[in-house]
Amino acid sequence: MNDLDLNTLLGPEDDEGSGRRGGRGAARRGRRRRRRRNRGGFIAPLLAFIVLAGIIGGGGYYGYLWLSDALVPDDYTGQGSGEVVIEIKSGQSASEVATELEKQGVVASARAFTNAIANAGMSDKLQPGEYKMAKKMSAAAAVQRLGADNRLLAKVTIKEGLRLSDTLSTLAKETGKPVKEFTAAAKNTKDLDLPSYAKGRLEGYAFPATYEFQPKTTPKQMLTAMVDRFNQTAEQMDIEGGAKALGRTPHEIVVIASIVQAEAGRQEDMAKIARVIYNRLELNPPMKLQMDSTVMYALKKYRTTATFAETKIKHPYNTYANLGLPPGAITNPGDHAIEAALNPAKGTWRYFVATDPKSSVTKFATTEAEFNELLAEFKRNGG
Known part of the structure; x- marks a missing residue:
């Protein structure tokens, strides 16, 4: 190696000693530092390779389990058995519903459900309400059961011309709630959003139609829905x-x-x-x-x-x-x-x-x- 090549390797001249910064000793130390750095840089990928090899091959059973759980989550098969009622609250995400389903024993894992609902394109289509589910259902079956058509609803038809007393009796019969609760709600008309010209009377303003009520809907909420329907009709008809x-x-x-x-x-x-x-x-x-x-x-x-x-x-x-x-x-x-x-x-x-x-x-x-x-x-x- 000529002097120019050596200078290039060792850097600029030093003010003392051999006339070059660090001399040959410095060059040797530099080469050792570079070798140590190279060894450190090689160790990290080497360790990663060893760990991966242990998971895939040398790790055997435990490595297989880790990968299996990550890629193929636990899932049941079939429609399940027994009965459990699941409530989807307004604003709940699919992952939150998945966690509740796993907690209630409906699905084997939340991951299986989120995968199934994503595959079905229903992640943003879950409707609030109560649903009758089974224990140990496949995730796909659970997704299907949570369609909007399967919500637990009381369908009540109030005919035109019914008096209020008969309307309350019909509501009680069809929803299974005590008629006295409807009677009490009908008396407290200030909470029913009646139009001002109703003069506090509910008779005539509980609009006859077919309604669908969720199990937790209260008598007050039902009557309010009927008054709301009247208000819509009144506005449409002016x-x-x-x-x-x-x-x-x-x-x-x-x-x-x-x-x-x-x-x-x-x-x-x-x-x-x-x-x-x-x-x-x-x-x-x-x-x-x-x-x-x-x-x-x-x-x-x-x-x-x-x-x-x-x-x-x-x-x-x-x-x-x-x-x-x-x-x-x-x-x-x-x-x-x-x-x-x-x-x-x-x-x-x-x-x-x-x-x-x-x-x-x-x-x-x-x-x-x-x-x-x-x-x-x-x-x-x-x-």
Whole structure:
């Protein structure tokens, strides 16, 4: 090696000694340091190779178990057995649900479930609610069982024209909750989001429809859902604007709709019945409504006609004795009855009679003489 090569290796000259920094001794020490560094750099990958080799080969059984658990998590097979109810709370992630399923013994491992739900593309599609599961299910079967269609729900159909008392009884029967809880919730109307014009009365505002309630839904929440449905319908139909156009309050529209619902045997007669009510209210002097349905409501009976004696009772809902509308609704009207109250048919009718009780056919009359003819027809048909 010539001097130039040596200088390049050893670096610049030193001010003392051999005339070069560190001289040959320094060069040897530098070479030793480089060798030590090289040995250290070689040891790390060597150790990694040894550990990996131990896991795959030399480690044998334990290495296999470690890799197996990491790559293929524990899982059951089949649909499982027994029964366990799992609740998915609002906002829960798939991994949180997986942890709960493993804890409850539904799946063998949370990892198996998260893998299965990711493969099914349902990681962000879990719906809050309660689900009936089994013990020791395969992860794939658990994912399938957690579809929205499998939620535990009480499906309740509230028919148009039911009185509030019957609505509460139906809710209790279909949900398995005590009727006294519904009665208590119905009395505390300030918590039910009733519109201001309801004047604190729930009758008429528990909208008839089919509802699906989760097992933990309280009676108060159920009734609130029904009032919310009424509010949606009222907004869609513009009850407030329609009432103003008719010179009525929104509450009066609901009361009229409730009478129409109780009196009509067929949907196509509703608008005409509403017209009869308006014609009687708008006569000068006004004519009493004389609706048997309001008398039956006052008496808590369910017949379609009232006797002469029954029409003489003293009660604010007796429209044979009192002028004008009763103070509140007598049923929970559906959207067709509300529509009829907002858009009564055009006509001069003041009377109507269900002349054939079997077919629910209703006929209309303007004069009292015509009305008497309809009554005679009603009697001939067994009324």
